[in-house]
Amino acid sequence: MLTEFAWNERYGFSGMEDVLTPALLVYPDFIASNIERTLALLDGEADRWRVHIKTAKLGHTLGMLIERGIRNFKCATTLELLVACQCGADDVLLAYPSIGANARRAREIADQFPEVRISVLVENDDQIRLWHGSRLGIFVDINPGMNRTGVEQEHTEKVFKLARTITDAGLVFRGLHYYDGQYGALEEQPRTEAAHRGYDSLLKLASAIERGGMDVTEVITAGTPTLSSSVSYKPFREQGFLHRVSPGTIVYCDATSLRQIPSEYGYRPAVLVLTRVVSRPSAGIVTCDAGHKAVSADAGLPTCLVLGHQELRPLSPSEEHLPMALEEGTAAPEIGVGLYLLPRHVCPTVNNFDCALLVGNGRIAGMTRVSARGRETPLLHSLNEVSHAAEQGALRA
Numbered sequence: 001m002l003t004e005f006a007w008n009e010r011y012g013f014s015g016m017e018d019v020l021t022p023a024l025l026v027y028p029d030f031i032a033s034n035i036e037r038t039l040a041l042l043d044g045e046a047d048r049w050r051v052h053i054k055t056a057k058l059g060h061t062l063g064m065l066i067e068r069g070i071r072n073f074k075c076a077t078t079l080e081l082l083v084a085c086q087c088g089a090d091d092v093l094l095a096y097p098s099i100g101a102n103a104r105r106a107r108e109i110a111d112q113f114p115e116v117r118i119s120v121l122v123e124n125d126d127q128i129r130l131w132h133g134s135r136l137g138i139f140v141d142i143n144p145g146m147n148r149t150g151v152e153q154e155h156t157e158k159v160f161k162l163a164r165t166i167t168d169a170g171l172v173f174r175g176l177h178y179y180d181g182q183y184g185a186l187e188e189q190p191r192t193e194a195a196h197r198g199y200d201s202l203l204k205l206a207s208a209i210e211r212g213g214m215d216v217t218e219v220i221t222a223g224t225p226t227l228s229s230s231v232s233y234k235p236f237r238e239q240g241f242l243h244r245v246s247p248g249t250i251v252y253c254d255a256t257s258l259r260q261i262p263s264e265y266g267y268r269p270a271v272l273v274l275t276r277v278v279s280r281p282s283a284g285i286v287t288c289d290a291g292h293k294a295v296s297a298d299a300g301l302p303t304c305l306v307l308g309h310q311e312l313r314p315l316s317p318s319e320e321h322l323p324m325a326l327e328e329g330t331a332a333p334e335i336g337v338g339l340y341l342l343p344r345h346v347c348p349t350v351n352n353f354d355c356a357l358l359v360g361n362g363r364i365a366g367m368t369r370v371s372a373r374g375r376e377t378p379l380l381h382s383l384n385e386v387s388h389a390a391e392q393g394a395l396r397a
Helices: 028-041 059-067 076-089 101-114 123-129 156-168 187-213 224-231 236-237 255-260 348-349 380-396
Strands: 024-025 048-053 072-075 089-095 117-122 137-143 172-179 216-223 242-245 271-282 284-287 303-307 312-313 322-326 339-344 355-360 361-368
Touching: 028 059, 028 224, 028 355, 059 137, 059 361, 072 076, 076 089, 101 117, 101 312, 117 123, 123 156, 137 156, 156 172, 156 187, 172 187, 187 216, 187 224, 224 242, 224 255, 255 361, 271 348, 303 312
Parallel strands: 024 355, 048 072, 072 089, 089 117, 117 137, 137 172, 172 216, 216 242
Antiparallel strands: 024 271, 271 284, 271 339, 284 322, 303 339, 312 322, 355 361
16 A cells, blocks of 8 residues: 655645646755755765656756756656756766667767767667767666666676677777666565665676776666665775766655655655546545546556545546545545645656646746657658658648
8 A cells, every 4th residue: 555645735826726637736846855855865966866857857857956966867768868968967878778760869969969978778789889980978788687678687797798899899888777676666674685685796797897907987776766775885885986876756756756765864745746526426436637648557556646635545547537436434525626646656647748837835836848758759850751741642632
């Protein structure tokens, strides 16, 4: 079961009657607080945080991070890479396997922003060949058991050979990328123990590369689930390389990350979805307008929590509808009542919206585009030709 998080009156605002729902609400004051708490965990060293911007998505939020000295990011799409460069990032890792046209687009963005240090991931020789002749840095992607991408961490010789191939090709070997998100479902103590065993193996990989005469300049670990585990692993601070953590979810926080992170860290939800009750279809059920096209359902059920309404339990959503079960003996909210939803997974929820409302001091302070939402035009260089061909086809029809 997910934990109920307390309602805070600072989430409410005037002017709700003018807001179309569902709406994405972003609270800059809470974002600022979450950033500061993360920096405190890192002893105030902003350079130790490589923020994953698949969560942030908003140029406004990237600006807040950059203003506080955080200049290193990682991302998953070429659009996120482009937005990070446009917003003033110094160093961006495209932390997703890039092949074909995606790799060519990454090289184009690197050429467009020569002042930004851009890197990519590889896990085999074919991927290395994609970057021949480029200025991009290369990280070897390590699979610690997440089983999405990367070289299994037990394959020391393969990792070593990849690092050697990178340097022999005249490319810049940056280091190792290691995402151990598979431990997120464990309680804190066993999660830390499992993560630390993995880090022991990771250090052996780095040592093998350095004994072979190559420099490991950076090692990246820890998304949000293992942030505390990574921070508490003291050997990272005793190495010749720079160790960076790469959580992104903690900038906004969602129901899942707030369960994973120790409560004493003091993180708070900074993004909510405003919805309204639109129906009371039967006794004990109310329905609001925040189906899975608003609040992502990828993390399972319930998709969200209703802040300030522990008596409401979200059920399985459809595209536009989110029915909720009402606790027996409690009064159902009236049709039209606004509810504030805390997503279980904030990253894809933010990606569902074109715009976000900035809320502070009990009012709507502004509106901003979700600038890194979705993806770039898939036929970027031939868009005019495609449009022209479509027009001609329509005329012939």
